[in-house]
Amino acid sequence: MSQAMKDFLRERNIHEVECVIADMTGIARGKILPKDLFLREGEMRLPKSVLLNTVNGEQPNNLPYVGATDPDMICVPDLATLRQVPWAAENVALVIHDCQNFDGSPVGLSPRAVLRRVLKMYEDRGWQPDVAPEMEFYLVARSSNPHEPLAPPMGRSGKTESGRQSYSIDAVNDFDPFFLELSTFCKQHDLGVETLIHEAGAGQMEINFTHGEALELADRVFLFKRAVRETALRHGIFATFMAKPMETEPGSAMHIHQSVLDTTSGDNIFSRKDGDASDLFFNYIAGLEKYIAPATLLFAPHVNSYRRLSRFMSAPTNVHWGYDNRTCGIRVPNSAPINRRVENRVPSVDVNPYLAMAATLACGYLGMTQGLKPSAPTSGSAEHVHDQLPRNLEDAIQRLRECKPLSEMLGELFVQAFCEVKELEFATYSRVISSWEREHLMLLV
Secondary structure, eight states: OOHHHHHHHHHTTOOEEEEEEEOTTOOEEEEEEEHHHHHHHOSEEEEGGGGGOOTTSOOOOOHHHHOTTOOEEEEEEOGGGOEEOTTOSSOEEEEEEEEEOTTSOBOTTSHHHHHHHHHHHHHHTTEEEEEEEEEEEEEEEOOSOTTSOOOOOBOTTSOBOOSOOTTOHHHHHTTHHHHHHHHHHHHHTTOOEEEEEEOSSTTEEEEEEOOEEHHHHHHHHHHHHHHHHHHHHHTTEEEEOOSOOSTTSOOOBEEEEEEEEETTTOOBTTBOTTSSBOHHHHHHHHHHHHHTTTTHHHHSOSTTHHHHSOTTTTSOOOOOEEETOTTSSEEEOOOOGGGOOEEEOOOBTTSOHHHHHHHHHHHHHHHHHTTOOOOOOOOSOOTTOOSSSOSSHHHHHHHHHTOHHHHHHHOHHHHHHHHHHHHHHHHHHHTOOOHHHHHHHTTTO
16 A cells, blocks of 8 residues: 555545446446555455446356356555545545456456556557547436436426527526536546536536546546536436437437557657648548447447437447548547547447547557558538448447457457347346337237
Protein backbone atom coordinates (compact mmCIF):
# COMPACT_ATOMS: atom_id res chain seq x y z
CA MET A 1 0.00 0.00 0.00
CA SER A 2 1.57 3.29 -1.12
CA GLN A 3 2.13 6.17 1.26
CA ALA A 4 0.12 8.43 -1.05
CA MET A 5 -2.91 6.18 -0.63
CA LYS A 6 -2.50 6.11 3.14
CA ASP A 7 -2.22 9.90 3.22
CA PHE A 8 -5.36 10.30 1.10
CA LEU A 9 -7.42 8.15 3.47
CA ARG A 10 -6.04 9.83 6.59
CA GLU A 11 -6.41 13.41 5.40
CA ARG A 12 -10.06 12.85 4.45
CA ASN A 13 -10.87 10.82 7.55
CA ILE A 14 -12.13 7.96 5.39
CA HIS A 15 -14.12 5.25 7.20
CA GLU A 16 -14.75 2.76 4.38
CA VAL A 17 -13.33 1.99 0.94
CA GLU A 18 -15.37 0.74 -2.01
CA CYS A 19 -13.05 -1.67 -3.85
CA VAL A 20 -14.44 -2.15 -7.35
CA ILE A 21 -13.78 -3.84 -10.67
CA ALA A 22 -15.87 -3.73 -13.85
CA ASP A 23 -17.29 -7.02 -15.13
CA MET A 24 -17.90 -7.67 -18.82
CA THR A 25 -21.21 -5.81 -18.72
CA GLY A 26 -19.61 -2.81 -17.04
CA ILE A 27 -21.33 -3.37 -13.69
CA ALA A 28 -19.27 -2.46 -10.62
CA ARG A 29 -18.43 -5.56 -8.59
CA GLY A 30 -16.31 -5.80 -5.47
CA LYS A 31 -16.29 -5.30 -1.73
CA ILE A 32 -16.73 -2.49 0.78
CA LEU A 33 -13.95 -2.67 3.36
CA PRO A 34 -13.30 -0.77 6.59
CA LYS A 35 -10.34 1.54 6.09
CA ASP A 36 -8.06 -0.33 8.48
CA LEU A 37 -8.76 -3.69 6.81
CA PHE A 38 -8.17 -2.16 3.38
CA LEU A 39 -4.81 -0.79 4.51
CA ARG A 40 -3.82 -4.02 6.20
CA GLU A 41 -4.74 -6.33 3.31
CA GLY A 42 -3.48 -4.11 0.47
CA GLU A 43 -5.46 -6.12 -2.09
CA MET A 44 -8.81 -7.82 -2.63
CA ARG A 45 -9.61 -11.35 -3.74
CA LEU A 46 -12.62 -12.24 -5.86
CA PRO A 47 -13.55 -15.33 -7.87
CA LYS A 48 -12.49 -14.97 -11.51
CA SER A 49 -15.98 -16.07 -12.48
CA VAL A 50 -17.36 -12.73 -11.22
CA LEU A 51 -16.16 -11.24 -14.50
CA LEU A 52 -18.47 -13.56 -16.45
CA ASN A 53 -21.84 -12.44 -15.06
CA THR A 54 -24.57 -11.64 -17.56
CA VAL A 55 -26.57 -8.46 -17.07
CA ASN A 56 -29.27 -10.50 -15.32
CA GLY A 57 -26.83 -12.29 -13.02
CA GLU A 58 -26.39 -15.65 -14.75
CA GLN A 59 -23.10 -17.22 -15.82
CA PRO A 60 -22.17 -19.47 -18.72
CA ASN A 61 -20.10 -22.61 -18.25
CA ASN A 62 -16.98 -21.24 -16.55
CA LEU A 63 -14.78 -24.29 -17.01
CA PRO A 64 -13.00 -23.20 -20.23
CA TYR A 65 -12.28 -19.73 -18.84
CA VAL A 66 -11.46 -20.06 -15.14
CA GLY A 67 -10.90 -23.80 -14.65
CA ALA A 68 -12.76 -26.48 -12.72
CA THR A 69 -12.08 -25.11 -9.22
CA ASP A 70 -13.53 -21.58 -9.64
CA PRO A 71 -10.31 -19.99 -8.32
CA ASP A 72 -9.72 -16.52 -6.93
CA MET A 73 -7.90 -13.67 -8.59
CA ILE A 74 -6.00 -10.87 -6.86
CA CYS A 75 -7.42 -7.39 -7.31
CA VAL A 76 -4.81 -4.67 -6.85
CA PRO A 77 -5.87 -1.06 -6.22
CA ASP A 78 -4.83 1.55 -8.78
CA LEU A 79 -3.80 4.71 -6.92
CA ALA A 80 -4.66 6.88 -9.94
CA THR A 81 -8.34 5.98 -9.52
CA LEU A 82 -8.63 6.73 -5.79
CA ARG A 83 -11.47 9.17 -5.11
CA GLN A 84 -13.85 10.21 -2.36
CA VAL A 85 -17.48 9.26 -2.95
CA PRO A 86 -19.26 12.63 -2.82
CA TRP A 87 -22.83 11.38 -2.29
CA ALA A 88 -22.06 9.01 0.60
CA ALA A 89 -23.49 9.87 4.01
CA GLU A 90 -20.11 9.19 5.64
CA ASN A 91 -16.55 9.68 4.42
CA VAL A 92 -16.19 6.87 1.89
CA ALA A 93 -13.48 6.38 -0.73
CA LEU A 94 -13.56 4.40 -3.97
CA VAL A 95 -10.70 2.80 -5.85
CA ILE A 96 -10.74 0.77 -9.08
CA HIS A 97 -8.67 -2.41 -9.04
CA ASP A 98 -6.71 -4.32 -11.66
CA CYS A 99 -7.29 -8.08 -11.82
CA GLN A 100 -4.19 -10.27 -11.62
CA ASN A 101 -3.35 -13.94 -11.45
CA PHE A 102 -1.26 -15.12 -8.50
CA ASP A 103 1.87 -14.93 -10.64
CA GLY A 104 1.24 -11.23 -11.23
CA SER A 105 0.07 -11.57 -14.83
CA PRO A 106 -3.15 -9.80 -15.86
CA VAL A 107 -6.44 -11.69 -15.93
CA GLY A 108 -7.28 -11.57 -19.63
CA LEU A 109 -11.03 -11.75 -18.95
CA SER A 110 -10.95 -8.37 -17.19
CA PRO A 111 -12.22 -5.50 -19.38
CA ARG A 112 -9.62 -3.17 -17.89
CA ALA A 113 -6.91 -5.68 -18.81
CA VAL A 114 -8.28 -5.90 -22.36
CA LEU A 115 -7.92 -2.14 -22.77
CA ARG A 116 -4.42 -2.21 -21.23
CA ARG A 117 -3.50 -4.94 -23.72
CA VAL A 118 -4.51 -2.77 -26.69
CA LEU A 119 -2.78 0.30 -25.25
CA LYS A 120 0.42 -1.72 -24.82
CA MET A 121 0.39 -2.45 -28.56
CA TYR A 122 0.14 1.29 -29.23
CA GLU A 123 2.94 1.98 -26.75
CA ASP A 124 5.20 -0.55 -28.46
CA ARG A 125 4.78 1.47 -31.68
CA GLY A 126 5.54 4.78 -29.96
CA TRP A 127 1.90 5.88 -30.11
CA GLN A 128 -0.55 7.09 -27.46
CA PRO A 129 -4.28 7.30 -28.16
CA ASP A 130 -6.09 10.47 -27.13
CA VAL A 131 -9.86 10.08 -26.76
CA ALA A 132 -12.92 12.08 -25.76
CA PRO A 133 -16.30 10.38 -25.25
CA GLU A 134 -19.71 12.02 -25.56
CA MET A 135 -22.38 10.34 -23.45
CA GLU A 136 -26.13 10.58 -23.97
CA PHE A 137 -28.64 9.43 -21.36
CA TYR A 138 -32.29 9.90 -20.42
CA LEU A 139 -33.88 11.26 -17.29
CA VAL A 140 -37.13 9.36 -16.73
CA ALA A 141 -39.92 9.29 -14.19
CA ARG A 142 -39.53 6.70 -11.45
CA SER A 143 -41.36 3.44 -12.11
CA SER A 144 -41.32 0.11 -10.32
CA ASN A 145 -43.21 -1.74 -13.05
CA PRO A 146 -40.93 -2.95 -15.88
CA HIS A 147 -43.99 -3.69 -18.03
CA GLU A 148 -44.95 -0.02 -18.25
CA PRO A 149 -43.26 2.20 -20.87
CA LEU A 150 -40.82 4.77 -19.52
CA ALA A 151 -41.85 8.42 -19.54
CA PRO A 152 -40.04 11.78 -19.14
CA PRO A 153 -39.91 13.09 -15.57
CA MET A 154 -41.55 16.22 -14.22
CA GLY A 155 -39.22 19.22 -13.96
CA ARG A 156 -39.34 22.39 -11.86
CA SER A 157 -42.13 23.74 -14.06
CA GLY A 158 -44.44 20.94 -12.95
CA LYS A 159 -44.71 19.67 -16.53
CA THR A 160 -43.13 16.86 -18.49
CA GLU A 161 -41.56 17.36 -21.90
CA SER A 162 -44.15 16.72 -24.61
CA GLY A 163 -41.88 17.35 -27.59
CA ARG A 164 -38.23 17.29 -28.57
CA GLN A 165 -36.04 20.07 -27.22
CA SER A 166 -32.67 19.76 -28.98
CA TYR A 167 -30.12 22.16 -27.47
CA SER A 168 -32.82 23.91 -25.41
CA ILE A 169 -31.36 25.85 -22.50
CA ASP A 170 -34.73 26.16 -20.77
CA ALA A 171 -35.33 22.40 -20.99
CA VAL A 172 -32.01 21.80 -19.21
CA ASN A 173 -32.75 24.49 -16.66
CA ASP A 174 -36.01 22.74 -15.80
CA PHE A 175 -33.77 20.20 -14.04
CA ASP A 176 -31.37 22.72 -12.51
CA PRO A 177 -31.34 21.16 -9.02
CA PHE A 178 -30.32 17.81 -10.51
CA PHE A 179 -27.62 19.23 -12.77
CA LEU A 180 -26.19 21.56 -10.13
CA GLU A 181 -25.69 18.65 -7.75
CA LEU A 182 -24.39 16.41 -10.54
CA SER A 183 -21.88 19.10 -11.50
CA THR A 184 -20.70 19.31 -7.91
CA PHE A 185 -20.39 15.54 -7.63
CA CYS A 186 -18.47 15.30 -10.92
CA LYS A 187 -16.04 17.97 -9.77
CA GLN A 188 -15.50 16.30 -6.39
CA HIS A 189 -15.18 12.92 -8.13
CA ASP A 190 -12.55 14.26 -10.59
CA LEU A 191 -14.54 13.15 -13.63
CA GLY A 192 -13.49 15.97 -15.98
CA VAL A 193 -16.97 16.70 -17.34
CA GLU A 194 -16.87 19.51 -19.86
CA THR A 195 -20.17 20.32 -21.60
CA LEU A 196 -23.87 19.73 -20.94
CA ILE A 197 -26.53 19.91 -23.64
CA HIS A 198 -30.12 18.77 -24.13
CA GLU A 199 -30.27 16.14 -26.84
CA ALA A 200 -33.11 15.37 -29.28
CA GLY A 201 -35.22 13.03 -27.15
CA ALA A 202 -37.69 14.07 -24.45
CA GLY A 203 -35.61 14.12 -21.26
CA GLN A 204 -32.44 13.15 -23.16
CA MET A 205 -29.19 14.82 -22.12
CA GLU A 206 -25.59 14.70 -23.28
CA ILE A 207 -22.37 15.16 -21.31
CA ASN A 208 -18.98 15.62 -23.00
CA PHE A 209 -15.65 14.83 -21.36
CA THR A 210 -12.31 16.55 -21.67
CA HIS A 211 -10.02 14.52 -23.92
CA GLY A 212 -7.22 12.46 -22.50
CA GLU A 213 -5.59 9.04 -22.12
CA ALA A 214 -7.91 6.14 -22.96
CA LEU A 215 -7.69 4.14 -19.72
CA GLU A 216 -8.30 7.24 -17.62
CA LEU A 217 -11.32 8.18 -19.77
CA ALA A 218 -12.75 4.67 -19.50
CA ASP A 219 -12.40 4.89 -15.70
CA ARG A 220 -14.15 8.26 -15.72
CA VAL A 221 -17.04 7.00 -17.87
CA PHE A 222 -17.39 3.93 -15.64
CA LEU A 223 -17.66 6.16 -12.56
CA PHE A 224 -19.79 8.80 -14.28
CA LYS A 225 -22.65 6.39 -14.97
CA ARG A 226 -22.94 5.64 -11.29
CA ALA A 227 -22.70 9.33 -10.37
CA VAL A 228 -25.60 10.16 -12.69
CA ARG A 229 -27.80 7.36 -11.38
CA GLU A 230 -27.05 8.22 -7.75
CA THR A 231 -27.80 11.91 -8.33
CA ALA A 232 -31.07 11.12 -10.10
CA LEU A 233 -32.23 8.97 -7.18
CA ARG A 234 -31.58 11.86 -4.81
CA HIS A 235 -33.95 13.97 -6.91
CA GLY A 236 -36.76 11.46 -7.13
CA ILE A 237 -36.17 10.41 -10.75
CA PHE A 238 -34.28 7.72 -12.65
CA ALA A 239 -31.39 8.14 -15.08
CA THR A 240 -31.00 5.41 -17.68
CA PHE A 241 -28.15 4.48 -19.98
CA MET A 242 -30.26 2.05 -21.99
CA ALA A 243 -29.50 2.41 -25.68
CA LYS A 244 -33.19 2.79 -26.62
CA PRO A 245 -35.40 3.33 -23.55
CA MET A 246 -38.46 4.74 -25.37
CA GLU A 247 -39.73 3.41 -28.69
CA THR A 248 -40.72 6.78 -30.17
CA GLU A 249 -37.57 8.65 -29.08
CA PRO A 250 -34.00 8.52 -30.41
CA GLY A 251 -31.52 6.16 -28.81
CA SER A 252 -28.53 7.14 -26.70
CA ALA A 253 -24.95 6.88 -27.93
CA MET A 254 -21.43 7.09 -26.60
CA HIS A 255 -19.62 8.72 -29.51
CA ILE A 256 -15.85 8.34 -29.19
CA HIS A 257 -13.53 11.01 -30.62
CA GLN A 258 -10.04 9.63 -31.12
CA SER A 259 -6.64 10.74 -32.29
CA VAL A 260 -3.16 9.31 -31.76
CA LEU A 261 -0.09 11.13 -30.45
CA ASP A 262 3.59 10.41 -30.99
CA THR A 263 4.86 9.53 -27.51
CA THR A 264 8.23 11.21 -28.13
CA SER A 265 7.19 14.50 -29.71
CA GLY A 266 3.58 14.71 -28.52
CA ASP A 267 2.50 15.50 -32.09
CA ASN A 268 -0.76 14.29 -33.55
CA ILE A 269 0.26 11.54 -36.00
CA PHE A 270 -2.94 12.15 -38.00
CA SER A 271 -1.42 15.42 -39.32
CA ARG A 272 1.75 16.05 -41.31
CA LYS A 273 4.09 18.95 -40.63
CA ASP A 274 2.43 20.97 -43.41
CA GLY A 275 -0.98 20.51 -41.79
CA ASP A 276 -2.37 18.01 -44.30
CA ALA A 277 -3.82 14.69 -43.22
CA SER A 278 -1.21 11.92 -42.89
CA ASP A 279 -1.29 8.46 -44.43
CA LEU A 280 -1.78 7.02 -40.94
CA PHE A 281 -4.94 9.10 -40.59
CA PHE A 282 -6.49 7.47 -43.63
CA ASN A 283 -5.16 4.05 -42.58
CA TYR A 284 -6.93 4.54 -39.23
CA ILE A 285 -10.21 5.41 -40.94
CA ALA A 286 -9.87 2.35 -43.18
CA GLY A 287 -9.39 0.19 -40.08
CA LEU A 288 -12.63 1.52 -38.63
CA GLU A 289 -14.39 0.89 -41.95
CA LYS A 290 -13.21 -2.72 -42.09
CA TYR A 291 -13.47 -3.77 -38.46
CA ILE A 292 -16.34 -1.83 -36.83
CA ALA A 293 -18.90 -4.31 -38.19
CA PRO A 294 -17.23 -7.43 -36.72
CA ALA A 295 -16.57 -5.46 -33.51
CA THR A 296 -20.20 -4.32 -33.20
CA LEU A 297 -20.89 -6.67 -30.27
CA LEU A 298 -18.55 -4.50 -28.19
CA PHE A 299 -20.28 -1.30 -29.39
CA ALA A 300 -23.84 -2.66 -29.09
CA PRO A 301 -23.66 -5.33 -26.38
CA HIS A 302 -27.34 -5.84 -25.49
CA VAL A 303 -30.53 -6.84 -27.28
CA ASN A 304 -31.86 -3.32 -26.77
CA SER A 305 -28.78 -1.80 -28.46
CA TYR A 306 -30.01 -2.84 -31.90
CA ARG A 307 -33.25 -0.90 -31.49
CA ARG A 308 -31.09 2.24 -31.50
CA LEU A 309 -29.20 1.32 -34.68
CA SER A 310 -32.00 2.27 -37.07
CA ARG A 311 -32.27 4.70 -39.96
CA PHE A 312 -33.59 8.24 -39.54
CA MET A 313 -33.22 8.09 -35.74
CA SER A 314 -29.86 9.88 -35.37
CA ALA A 315 -27.95 6.59 -35.22
CA PRO A 316 -25.76 5.05 -37.92
CA THR A 317 -26.49 1.81 -39.71
CA ASN A 318 -23.36 2.08 -41.86
CA VAL A 319 -19.58 2.28 -41.70
CA HIS A 320 -19.21 5.00 -44.31
CA TRP A 321 -17.01 7.95 -43.42
CA GLY A 322 -17.28 11.62 -44.24
CA TYR A 323 -16.16 15.10 -43.28
CA ASP A 324 -18.53 16.63 -40.71
CA ASN A 325 -21.20 14.14 -41.83
CA ARG A 326 -23.39 12.89 -38.98
CA THR A 327 -25.21 10.40 -41.19
CA CYS A 328 -22.00 8.34 -41.37
CA GLY A 329 -20.89 5.84 -38.77
CA ILE A 330 -17.41 7.39 -38.99
CA ARG A 331 -17.27 11.20 -38.88
CA VAL A 332 -14.28 13.49 -39.27
CA PRO A 333 -15.11 16.75 -37.45
CA ASN A 334 -13.80 20.05 -38.77
CA SER A 335 -10.69 20.96 -36.78
CA ALA A 336 -7.22 22.46 -36.87
CA PRO A 337 -4.42 20.02 -37.86
CA ILE A 338 -3.26 19.71 -34.26
CA ASN A 339 -6.73 18.49 -33.27
CA ARG A 340 -7.42 16.24 -36.30
CA ARG A 341 -9.49 13.32 -35.08
CA VAL A 342 -12.05 10.67 -35.99
CA GLU A 343 -15.41 10.15 -34.33
CA ASN A 344 -16.85 6.64 -34.05
CA ARG A 345 -20.63 7.17 -33.89
CA VAL A 346 -21.62 3.49 -33.70
CA PRO A 347 -21.26 2.76 -29.93
CA SER A 348 -24.37 2.86 -27.79
CA VAL A 349 -24.18 4.36 -24.32
CA ASP A 350 -24.92 0.95 -22.77
CA VAL A 351 -21.39 -0.25 -23.58
CA ASN A 352 -18.73 -1.31 -21.16
CA PRO A 353 -16.46 1.75 -21.62
CA TYR A 354 -13.24 -0.27 -21.32
CA LEU A 355 -14.33 -2.63 -24.08
CA ALA A 356 -15.72 0.07 -26.36
CA MET A 357 -12.46 2.03 -26.07
CA ALA A 358 -10.40 -1.12 -26.64
CA ALA A 359 -12.46 -2.14 -29.66
CA THR A 360 -12.42 1.20 -31.47
CA LEU A 361 -8.68 1.62 -30.88
CA ALA A 362 -8.09 -1.94 -32.05
CA CYS A 363 -9.94 -1.22 -35.30
CA GLY A 364 -7.81 1.87 -35.95
CA TYR A 365 -4.59 0.08 -34.98
CA LEU A 366 -5.28 -2.73 -37.43
CA GLY A 367 -5.90 -0.16 -40.16
CA MET A 368 -2.55 1.54 -39.49
CA THR A 369 -0.46 -1.60 -39.09
CA GLN A 370 -2.05 -3.31 -42.10
CA GLY A 371 -1.72 -0.19 -44.26
CA LEU A 372 -5.42 -0.27 -45.20
CA LYS A 373 -6.86 2.29 -47.62
CA PRO A 374 -10.27 3.87 -47.01
CA SER A 375 -13.10 4.29 -49.46
CA ALA A 376 -13.90 7.74 -50.81
CA PRO A 377 -15.55 10.01 -48.23
CA THR A 378 -19.34 10.26 -48.34
CA SER A 379 -20.39 13.83 -49.11
CA GLY A 380 -24.17 13.33 -49.13
CA SER A 381 -26.50 11.51 -46.78
CA ALA A 382 -25.62 7.91 -45.86
CA GLU A 383 -29.05 7.24 -44.35
CA HIS A 384 -29.95 4.95 -47.28
CA VAL A 385 -27.18 2.50 -46.29
CA HIS A 386 -28.56 0.11 -43.71
CA ASP A 387 -26.97 -3.29 -44.24
CA GLN A 388 -23.36 -2.85 -43.10
CA LEU A 389 -23.76 -3.56 -39.38
CA PRO A 390 -25.16 -6.63 -37.62
CA ARG A 391 -28.94 -6.37 -37.22
CA ASN A 392 -29.22 -8.12 -33.86
CA LEU A 393 -27.20 -9.53 -30.98
CA GLU A 394 -27.04 -13.04 -32.42
CA ASP A 395 -25.62 -11.75 -35.71
CA ALA A 396 -23.06 -9.60 -33.87
CA ILE A 397 -21.87 -12.56 -31.80
CA GLN A 398 -21.19 -14.58 -34.94
CA ARG A 399 -19.37 -11.68 -36.63
CA LEU A 400 -17.01 -11.19 -33.67
CA ARG A 401 -16.31 -14.91 -33.32
CA GLU A 402 -15.23 -15.05 -36.97
CA CYS A 403 -12.83 -12.08 -36.84
CA LYS A 404 -9.38 -13.46 -36.05
CA PRO A 405 -7.49 -10.10 -36.13
CA LEU A 406 -9.76 -8.66 -33.43
CA SER A 407 -9.48 -11.83 -31.34
CA GLU A 408 -5.70 -11.61 -31.51
CA MET A 409 -5.76 -7.98 -30.36
CA LEU A 410 -8.34 -8.32 -27.59
CA GLY A 411 -7.35 -11.82 -26.48
CA GLU A 412 -8.84 -15.01 -27.89
CA LEU A 413 -9.97 -16.33 -24.49
CA PHE A 414 -11.67 -13.02 -23.71
CA VAL A 415 -13.51 -12.93 -27.04
CA GLN A 416 -14.72 -16.53 -26.59
CA ALA A 417 -15.91 -15.80 -23.05
CA PHE A 418 -17.57 -12.49 -23.98
CA CYS A 419 -19.45 -14.13 -26.85
CA GLU A 420 -20.61 -16.92 -24.55
CA VAL A 421 -21.85 -14.42 -21.96
CA LYS A 422 -23.81 -12.62 -24.68
CA GLU A 423 -25.19 -15.89 -26.07
CA LEU A 424 -26.57 -16.70 -22.63
CA GLU A 425 -28.14 -13.26 -22.38
CA PHE A 426 -29.74 -13.68 -25.79
CA ALA A 427 -31.09 -17.10 -24.88
CA THR A 428 -32.61 -15.71 -21.67
CA TYR A 429 -34.15 -12.78 -23.56
CA SER A 430 -35.58 -15.06 -26.25
CA ARG A 431 -37.71 -16.87 -23.66
CA VAL A 432 -39.60 -13.65 -22.80
CA ILE A 433 -43.11 -13.28 -24.26
CA SER A 434 -43.59 -9.61 -25.16
CA SER A 435 -46.71 -7.45 -24.92
CA TRP A 436 -46.66 -7.15 -28.74
CA GLU A 437 -47.01 -10.92 -29.06
CA ARG A 438 -49.89 -11.03 -26.58
CA GLU A 439 -51.63 -8.11 -28.29
CA HIS A 440 -51.37 -9.28 -31.88
CA LEU A 441 -51.14 -13.06 -31.67
CA MET A 442 -53.21 -14.19 -28.70
CA LEU A 443 -56.64 -14.00 -30.39
CA LEU A 444 -55.77 -13.44 -34.04
CA VAL A 445 -53.69 -16.39 -35.19
